[in-house]
Amino acid sequence: MPSGCSPVRCLCLLLALSALTPSAQAADDGRDPIVVKDPHYGEVLFYFYQEDYFPAIVRVLAAKERQQLDDHADDAELLLGGMYLSYGHHLEAAEIFERLLADNVAPDIRDRTWFFLAKIWYQRGYLDRSKEALGFIQSELPKNMQREALMLEAQILIDDGEYDTAIEKLQRWEGETEWASYAKFNIGVALVRLGRIDEAARLLDELGNLDPFNEELTSLRDKANLALGYALLQDGQALAAKEPLQRIRLEGPFSNKALLGVGWADAESESYERALVPWMELQGRDLLDPAVQESMLAIPYALAKLDSISQAADHYLNAIEAFYEETSRLDRTIQRIESGEFFDEFIQDDPLDSTGWYWHLEELPEGPEARYLFHLLAKHEFHEGLKNYRDLSYLYRNLDRWQQNVDVYANMLETRKEAYNERLPRVQDALARADLEGMVNRKLEYDSTLNNIEESNDWLALATKSEFEMWGEITGLESTPALQADIIEAEEVADKIKLLKGVLQWDLERDFRERLWRVRRDLRQTGEALVETQRLRRQIDESMRLELLKFEELNGRVSGLAPRIEGTKMRLEDALSKQRVFLQSIAIGELRAQKQRLDRYTIQARFALAAIYDIAATVGEVSE
Amino acid sequence: MTNKLISLLLAAIFTFATAALAEPAAPMDAASAMADAVSAEAAESASRQEFRSLDQDVQSLKKEVLDLNRDLFLLEEELLFPANSQVAFFISMDVGEYFDLDSVSLKIDGKEVANYLYTARETDALIRGGVHRLHMANLKTGDHELIAIFSGKGPHVRDYRRGATLSFDKGIGAKYVELEITDRVKKQQPEFVIREWE
Incomplete structure (x- = not known):
């Protein structure tokens, strides 16, 4: 792609x-x-x-x-x-x-989003949803996406076994792009599956001769040549099969199968010596590849056909030994995967610094199973399953950390509550001492008194202490009996007293309005301060009431979250275990299939070796 | 033997070329390639079904853990920084042409409370519009003084260190303070602005 x-x-x-x-x-x-x-x-x-x-x-x-x-x-x-x-x-x-x-x-963004969702769902195996998402696309996508969407649609049809409809869709392909090459390949493969070899051969041959400009197309060309070569081999056209097979790169991912196929094409034409050339090339290659395994049986088969019986026997013995060693390695790997150690170590070594779709295994874990894992990772479900396994581990570790924090929060709340309970009596005591209501009453009394003073124009009521004392002295002097004496001095003193009283009264009456205003202002400010104090008091009362509720609410949340974390962790453990079993079943299934194939090859090799020994024994007896 | 082997390999070769299926598949048992191909497809379909069922579990667990994280995040904040005393300090950045941020140091009422060194990835996130919550504090109501020291590379890649101060009043309720680094194009200099959010 x-x-x-x-x-x-x-x-x-x-x-x-x-x-x-x-x-x-x-x-x-x-x-x-x-x-x-x-x-x-x-x-x-x-x-x-x-x-x-x-x-x-x-x-x-x-x-x-x-x-x-x-x-x-x-x-x-x-x-x-x-x-x-x-x-x-x-x-x-x-x-x-x-x-x-x-x-x-905007419609174009909406359609593109559905297109990407369709791709993602296809990759995750949600074919129905993928199909549905493609159906939501209402307008025309950009050309490159349009082609990819058509390809995706056809692929879903192929997955559903509707080859004819898929072919019909792909044949409506327009333009010469990379996608066209992929479409051709898929049509070719669908035609082979329908048994329409000739039609398939034309398409695959065209692809097999294309001039690729990047690695992907080169790989696709190899794949088309391989498919064509083997289709022709199966159709009994061994000579025709050689040409496409020989077009495949010697170092590409399909070279092993190509070399094996070329050998079989020669063997079909009874050119066993020529067949040995590509098969011998496979000898030094990775034994994990089934083509290499097959070549280990094919070589002695050809040698036997060329009457090199002893060499054939040696190769069969080598093959048996190599298969045995590989089987032992497979057994050890299966055992390690079955024990769960492998996945545990894999997660432990992984830093888990990113989650989700972006993650790709960049470095294979060390150990004998790495070479098998490389092949397994190519399996879609295994790779996606590994991602899920990794994400689940991340979630588990995340909750593990929160669980420790929640314990700390519970302690913190408890400590706060104790401190609060310890301070509360002192605060309540101080509040009880402050007689706010009495203060308010006194203020109201002052208001009333001041109103009376104003109404009665009681200027003396607003005199200062010294003025009041002076007024008292003057009025006291006024009533002194000596002043009643009928003498001139008494009259003079009485006049002076009258004058003093008049001056004082005049002063008090003059300042009365201003004093009244000042007292009123002070009283108003006192009233405001009292209102603010009352508000603060209510706030303190409310805080004390709410603090308790807040403690209860936070306590409830903390104690509610703890079991939620615990329950989710248990579900995560369960899911991790299921995911591990799933991954194990894919890995072990794959490894067992390889093992069974090796067992089968071993039996074939032993049987062939026994036949060679029989022939040798019979020849010996005859010559004696 | 030849035909058997060819059949075996054919099944492996005829996989379709798409991203999902482009990987080389292992060959199947050789008795009958087509029969085996059908049974392999059935096995693949079963495996896909099983994967889907497990994936749905994973999806539901992801949702559950995210919801839990949301609740825990909120709880943690309410516990450690109650709304009536909470003050959060954010760093944001405009284009960043005249200033390449290295670190920010924060002092509140003369006391250093944060000293943060930015990675290239974080600076990039800031330039693209991200806002970093640098510090959370509990402060009493009343007046406070904030001093922020920005260090980095200024115009002409010279070491650059600038301070910005703000006196702010902390009332009842959470307060957010944003320290914004902007480019002053006319002077070709960075500018450090402090904004208050309620």
């Missing part, structure tokens, strides 16, 4: 372009940058751009729960869908897309 970005990478890019327009990117393509209106959304992007999808998703979910993404609600939802996909959470992603893509996104 022509290379390009992986479906998920392409989709994320697509979504990044549609949902987000980062400033730098926007500046490049001349669009107005979207201003991040909410730091929480920006925080999500911070992780998204680093391809740390798990923390990014958690932050989107948390911000959504707190309604902190109102300014970016649609973008965030689409981004979440893209990140779910990147994280390998394709079913949840699809739900978002189904909900959002209907009317919130």
Whole structure:
């Protein structure tokens, strides 16, 4: 399949372009940058751009729960869908897309998203969903995607065994592109499966002669030549089969099978000496390849035909020994995989720094099973299963860390509660001492008194202490009996007292309004302070009431989360175990099949060797 | 023997060329290539079904763990940084042409609370529009002073170190402070702006 970005990478890019327009990117393509209106959304992007999808998703979910993404609600939802996909959470992603893509996104982006989803689902084995997603595409996709979508559709038909319909679809192919070559190959293979060899041969021969411009097409050309060569061999056209087989590269992935086929084409024509040339070339190659294994039997077969009986016997003995050694290695590997050690070590060695679809095994783990794993990884379900196994381990470790934190939170809450309970009596005591109600009553009394003073124009009531004392002295002097004496001095003193009293009264009456205003202002400020104090008091009362509720609420959440973590961990353990069993069954099934084949070859070799010994014995007896 | 072997290999060769099926497959038993091909297809279909069933379990577990993480994330924040005392400090960046960020150091009321060294990947995420939550703190209501020191490479790839200060009032309720690095094109210099969010 022509290379390009992986479906998920392409989709994320697509979504990044549609949902987000980062400033730098926007500046490049001349669009107005979207201003991040909410730091929480920006925080999500911070992780998204680093391809740390798990923390990014958690932050989107948390911000959504707190309604902190109102300014970016649609973008965030689409981004979440893209990140779910990147994280390998394709079913949840699809739900978002189904909900959002209907009317919130431009038709071309919507159609491309369905196309990528179809690809992803096909890769994950959800053929029905893949077919459904292709059905959602309403308008014309760009040409390259259109071809790929047609290819995908045909592939789904082929998987369903509808070869004729697939051929019909692929024959409507337009244009000469890499995809056309793939389409031709698939048509050719479908025709072979239908027994229409001649039609298939024409197509495959055309492909087998193409001039490739990249490694993928070179590989496809080899594959077409191999398919054609073996189809002709099976059809009894041994000589015709040689030409396509000889077009295959000597060092490519199909060279072993090609060399074996060329040998058989020569053997069919009874040119055993010529057959030995390609078969001997296979001798030094990896014994894991069935073609190499077959060659170990084919060589002595040809030698026997050439009457080199003793050499044939030697080769059969070599083959038996090589098959035995390989079988022993297979046994050890099967045992190791069965024990579960292999997968445990694989996960332990893996840093788990990324999850989801992007992950690919970059380095095979060391050990004797690595060579078998390489072949197993080529199996789609095994590779995808390994990804799931790895993701499950990541989730398990994630919850393991949270479990420890939750224990700490429970302790923290308990400690806080104890500290609160210890301080509470002191606070309550201090609050009880503060007679707020009495203060309010006193303030109201003052208000009333002041009103009376104002109504009665009681200027003396607002005199200062010294003025009041002075007033008392003056009025006291006024009533002194001596002043009643009928003497001139008494009259003079009485006049002075009257004057003093008049001055004082005049002063007090003059200042009365201002004093009244000041007292009123002070009283009003006191009233305001009292209101604020009452508000604070209510707040303290509310805080004390809420604090208890908050403790209860947090305690409930902590104690509710602990069993959820425990329960999910148990389910994860169960899923890990099932996934391991699944991977084991694929790996062991594959290895056992190899072992059975080797056993069968060993029996064939022993049988052939026994026949050679019989012939040798018979020849010996005759010559005696 | 020849025909048997050819049949065996044919089954292996006739796999279709798509991304999903482009890998070389192992040959099947040789008694009857077509019969074996059919049974292999059946086995493959069963394996695919089993994979799908397990994958659905994995999908549901992923959802469950993500929901749990969301709840735990919220709980952790509420426990460690209650809303009435919470202050969060964010770093954001505009194009970043005149400043290549290395690190940011934060002081609140004279006390150093954070000193963060940025990786190239993080800086890139900032330039593309990401916002980094550098620090979370619990602060009493009232006035506070923030000092941020930005270090990195300035214009002409010279070492560059600049500070920015902000006096802010912490009221009741969470407060968010954003420290933004922008390019001032006219002066060809970076600019450090502090914004408050409520």
